[in-house]
Amino acid sequence: MAKKTSKIGRYRIVDELGRGAMGIVYKAEDPNLDRLVALKTIILPEDAEEHGEYRKRFFLEAKAAGKLNHPHIVTTFDCGELDGMAYLAMELLEGIDLRTRMTKQGVTALEAVEIARQVADGLGYAHERGVVHRDVKPGNIMLNGGGKAKIMDFGLARMRMADHKTSTGMVLGTPRYMSPEQISGQPVDQRSDIFSLGIVLYEMLTGTRLYSGENIEQVQHSITQTEHVPPTRVVPGLPAMIDFVVARALKKDPAVRYQDAYELAADLETCLAELRGQGAATEPSGDKSRTVKMEAGKAIDAPPARAIAIDTRLPVSRLIDSTTAVKRIKNASSDELTRLPRRVGLLRRVVRDAAVRRFFVVACFAGFAGFYIALV
Amino acid sequence: MSASLVGSVVFLKIAEFARRTASEQARLRAQLEAVIAVVTAEIDPEGRLVLEAADGAAIVLIDDPRAALRLAQRALTAGAAGLPLTAGINHGALQLSGRKGAEGLTGDGIAVAANIAEFASSSRLLASRAFRDALADAAPGREAALVPAGNFTDAGLRAHEVFSPNNGGLERRRRRYSAASVAVIVAFIGAGFAWRATHESRAPLLSTIIAKYPYVGALVQRVRY
Numbered sequence: 001m002a003k004k005t006s007k008i009g010r011y012r013i014v015d016e017l018g019r020g021a022m023g024i025v026y027k028a029e030d031p032n033l034d035r036l037v038a039l040k041t042i043i044l045p046e047d048a049e050e051h052g053e054y055r056k057r058f059f060l061e062a063k064a065a066g067k068l069n070h071p072h073i074v075t076t077f078d079c080g081e082l083d084g085m086a087y088l089a090m091e092l093l094e095g096i097d098l099r100t101r102m103t104k105q106g107v108t109a110l111e112a113v114e115i116a117r118q119v120a121d122g123l124g125y126a127h128e129r130g131v132v133h134r135d136v137k138p139g140n141i142m143l144n145g146g147g148k149a150k151i152m153d154f155g156l157a158r159m160r161m162a163d164h165k166t167s168t169g170m171v172l173g174t175p176r177y178m179s180p181e182q183i184s185g186q187p188v189d190q191r192s193d194i195f196s197l198g199i200v201l202y203e204m205l206t207g208t209r210l211y212s213g214e215n216i217e218q219v220q221h222s223i224t225q226t227e228h229v230p231p232t233r234v235v236p237g238l239p240a241m242i243d244f245v246v247a248r249a250l251k252k253d254p255a256v257r258y259q260d261a262y263e264l265a266a267d268l269e270t271c272l273a274e275l276r277g278q279g280a281a282t283e284p285s286g287d288k289s290r291t292v293k294m295e296a297g298k299a300i301d302a303p304p305a306r307a308i309a310i311d312t313r314l315p316v317s318r319l320i321d322s323t324t325a326v327k328r329i330k331n332a333s334s335d336e337l338t339r340l341p342r343r344v345g346l347l348r349r350v351v352r353d354a355a356v357r358r359f360f361v362v363a364c365f366a367g368f369a370g371f372y373i374a375l376v
Numbered sequence: 377m378s379a380s381l382v383g384s385v386v387f388l389k390i391a392e393f394a395r396r397t398a399s400e401q402a403r404l405r406a407q408l409e410a411v412i413a414v415v416t417a418e419i420d421p422e423g424r425l426v427l428e429a430a431d432g433a434a435i436v437l438i439d440d441p442r443a444a445l446r447l448a449q450r451a452l453t454a455g456a457a458g459l460p461l462t463a464g465i466n467h468g469a470l471q472l473s474g475r476k477g478a479e480g481l482t483g484d485g486i487a488v489a490a491n492i493a494e495f496a497s498s499s500r501l502l503a504s505r506a507f508r509d510a511l512a513d514a515a516p517g518r519e520a521a522l523v524p525a526g527n528f529t530d531a532g533l534r535a536h537e538v539f540s541p542n543n544g545g546l547e548r549r550r551r552r553y554s555a556a557s558v559a560v561i562v563a564f565i566g567a568g569f570a571w572r573a574t575h576e577s578r579a580p581l582l583s584t585i586i587a588k589y590p591y592v593g594a595l596v597q598r599v600r601y
Contacts (some may be wrong), residue, residue, distance in 0.1 A: 032384050064431065218450070227430065233478070244401040247430055248394065256394035267398040312487055313428035314434055315480040320408050320416065322425040325438065329379050329425075329472050335436060337381035341506075341513035353517035355553040362557040366564035373568030376584065 008087055009080045011039050023085070027092060030077070037077060040153075041086045044081070051084075052222040058086045064131045065154040072122030074142065074152045081125035090152070095145060097152075099138035102204060109238055110275050111147065112204035117268035118149040124261035126154060134188060137177040138203070175216050176209070180224045180252045194261055198249030201268075205242065206234040224252065233315060239274040241267070268314035275311055378473040384465060384507060385445035386435045387489035388412070388451055391460040393431035407459045408433060415450045419443055427481055432493070434462075434486055441467060441510040442518060448501050449541065456499060464492030465503040467510035492538055493532040503537040518591045520549040 006013055011028040014036065018025045023041035030037050042058065045051050055374075062079035065088075069075060078089040098115065101107060109113070119141055123133065133154055142150045163193075179195035182188050204211045210228055213219040228250055230243040245267045251257040258264045316322050329337060348357045389413075390404050398464055401526050412433055419437065421423040437444040450464045455461040468485030488504055496502040503511075512519035522539035529535050586593035 033394075050526065079579050188540065230428075240405070241398055241402045244398040244405070248398060248401075251394055263397070270399055312490065313480045313482045314429050314486055315474075315478065317409075317412075317426040320412060320426040321421070324421040325425045325436075326472065329381055329424050329438070332379065332381070334380075337379075337383070338469075340382055341510040343509075344512050344516045349516045353513070355517055356552050359553045359557050359560070363560045363564075366557075366561040368572075369561075370564030370566075370568035373565060374571035 007083055008039060008041065008085075011037065011087075011089060013039070014038050028089070036092045037089045038074075038092045040090060042086045042088070044084050044086055046084070055086065057082065061154075062086075062088055064129075067129060068126050068131060068154060070122050070125040071148070072118045073126060073154065074150045076154070081274065091150075093142045093144055093145050093150060097139055097199070097262065098141040098143055098149070098204075101143055102138055102207075106207065107204045109205055109235070109242075110272070112201060113242070113271050113275060114147065115141065115143070115149045115204065115333060116197060116201040117265050117272060119151055119200070120194075120261045120265035120268060122149075122151045123190070123193050123197065124265060126151075127193070127261055132188060132190055133170055133193045133196075134182070135174055135176045135177070136193050136200060138200055139174075141200070175219045176211055178220070178223060179254070181254055183220045183224055189254070190261060191257050191259065194249055194258045194264055195251075197253075197261070197264070198246055202228060202246055205231045205238060205246075208234060227312075231314075237278075239271055239278065241271050241274060245271060377401045378471055381438060381448065381470050381472065381523070382468065383470055383485060384437045384441045384510060385470070385485045385489040386437070386444050386451070387429070387432065387449045387464045387466075388435070388448075388455075388460050389429070389432040389490070389493040389496075391462055391466070404459060408455070408461070411451055411459065413455045414454055415447050419447065423483065426583070427486070434481075434489060436470065436481060436485070436528075441507060441514045441596045444507070445503070445511065445521070445541065452499055452501055461472075461500050462493050462496040462498055463497055463501040464489045464494070465501070465505070466492060467507040488536065491532075492536060495528050495536075495538070497529070502540055505537045505539070508539050514569040517549070518546075520545045 008026070008028065010032060011026075011030055013026045013028050015027040016024060017027050017038060023043050025038040026041070028037050028039040029035070041069040044058075045054050059079065062076060066079070068074045074089055074093065075091040077091070080087055088129045098107075119136070123136070126133065126355075131154055133151065135153065136151070142152055144150070150152045177199050180190065182192050199210050211219050211222040213222055228246070231246055232238045232240060232243050238364075245264070248256075248258055249264060258267075312358075316326065344353075350360050351357070390401075390407065390408060391403070393401060396404065412426055412435065416426060416435060418584075420439075421441045423437060423443070424438040425438075427436065435444075435447060437447070444465055444467075448465055452461055452463055466485055466489035468483060468488060470481050470483035470485045472479055472481055474480045488506070492502045492504055502525060508519045508522045511522065521541055521543060523542040523545045525538045525540040527535055527537050586596065
């Protein structure tokens with residue numbers, strides 16, 4: 001790939017758009033239709049057996065993706081193979097990907113929900129046709145100038161089997177955006193994409209990384225074991241319904257997650273209406289739709305995530321005031337509020353338990369009477 | 377800064393919350409908040425904390441386990457109209473942590489209460505053994521209102537002995553003690569007579585009483601006729 005390519009198949013290379021682990025993305029011209037396309041090249045493995053398998057899967061996925069024609073999915077026009085390299089000709093979009101947008105400019109809450117709604121809509125369409133993305137992440141969502149979001153690289157995660165292998169099975173996708181079932185190597189379906197979109201939505205809304213760690217294992221542990229902090233806790237002012245939508249999309253158990261991306265899109269539509277209402281009510285300050293931006297090159301961790309079970313940290317309610325009790329707990333001496341229940345002894349029971357006390361008095365009188373009868 | 381405490385945790389869980397639509401979740405959550413506002417109104421604000429949970433809420437009562445039981449029962453009654461609640465009560469260790477204005481509680485007290493609420497069926501209240509002991513400590517005898525409801529093992533393979541409220545439990549206990557009182561009276565007096573009967577040298581009790589109190593003798597005569 002060192003020498004400059006001028007033509008791939010019938011496509012004439014105009015410019016290089018980017019490079020990735022799988023290959024290079026070019027801006028190319030299709031002379032037959034006289035239109036510009038994005039040409040994604042994928043280097044096929046050299047090993048003959050692997051090559052055959054890879055090639056077969058590539059064309060299968062490309063065919064499936066080629067059938068998707070939706071305003072929120074990047075259209076695949078063509079695919080082919082040339083000199084050990086597979087390529088995909090796709091719709092060329094003017095704009096930036098969501099990852100770049102989040103780090104450079106930030107996303108307002110309104111935009112975040114709108115983008116997620118559009119992506120959910122696109123995913124719903126693909127899922128209906130049996131196509132699962134498997135790698136929904138900000139880098140795979142393109143935004144054009146008009147605020148339209150488009151999902152890229154449908155099915156390409158399958159092509160990257162070598163990227164993340166585990167001893168238990170094949171793991172496909174980008175670790176930070178994987179679903180728990182993807183991590184454990186179980187078969188994935190549309191609900192896995194919903195989980196990944198939930199992470200993207202969370203990160204857009206809060207400007208923090210939801211699942212992070214120093215290595216893949218830490219990230220995976222975090223995805224499978226920890227609960228997120230509700231977005232309204234990180235960014236006060238977001239509508240409460242956002243919490244429910246995000247929580248449902250991020251359920252660890254796919255059975256209780258959104259079962260359908262359209263369902264998620266419908267709930268996001270309701271959130272949008274609420275956000276627009278808030279925006280209209282607070283037009284001058286514009287507080288409710290503040291832009292959150294991820295710092296470029298630096299991972300901002302989400303607030304400490306809550307572990308399930310015994311480490312579960314429940315936040316003090318914002319709606320019912322508990323400040324008096326909090327103050328009391330903070331000011332209490334070390335043993336004032338930490339007394340454990342004692343076993344109730346006989347004496348305490350006689351003194352404080354009415355039924356036992358009555359029995360005790362009766363027993364005393366009866367004993368005295370018996371004694372009197374016997375001895376007097 | 378963190379502070380430890382031991383308190384009673386009432387975990388109110390909206391049944392099947394995760395399976396509901398987001399708009400329904402928002403509606404049920406608002407309804408639950410209204411119920412909590414009502415049931416906590418009578419409790420001293422110094423003695424209670426309300427916590428948010430993903431599928432419900434937890435109320436921590438610092439001073440009185442009796443209030444926790446009352447509160448849970450009231451919440452279930454108040455929520456009966458269209459709010460599918462389950463409740464779990466536990467008494468255990470808790471830790472307050474977090475910066476000012478963003479405090480939260482962790483601890484076994486909450487975890488067990490949440491597990492028990494998960495186990496309870498709709499409109500049902502279950503309490504842990506630790507809570508029953510705390511109730512006995514605070515008001516000896518009141519623990520009889522909680523009757524054994526079985527054992528269950530949670531997702532973490534921890535076994536819990538659970539109790540459910542039963543007002544008949546207190547009444548049964550009262551009757552049991554009354555019966556025991558009668559039995560004790562009969563036993564002691566009977567023993568007195570038996571003692572007297574076995575000691576032939578002594579005059580019969582009635583003769584002794586009549587000799588001592590002549591009007592008792594007259595009364596006995598009148599009864600005979």
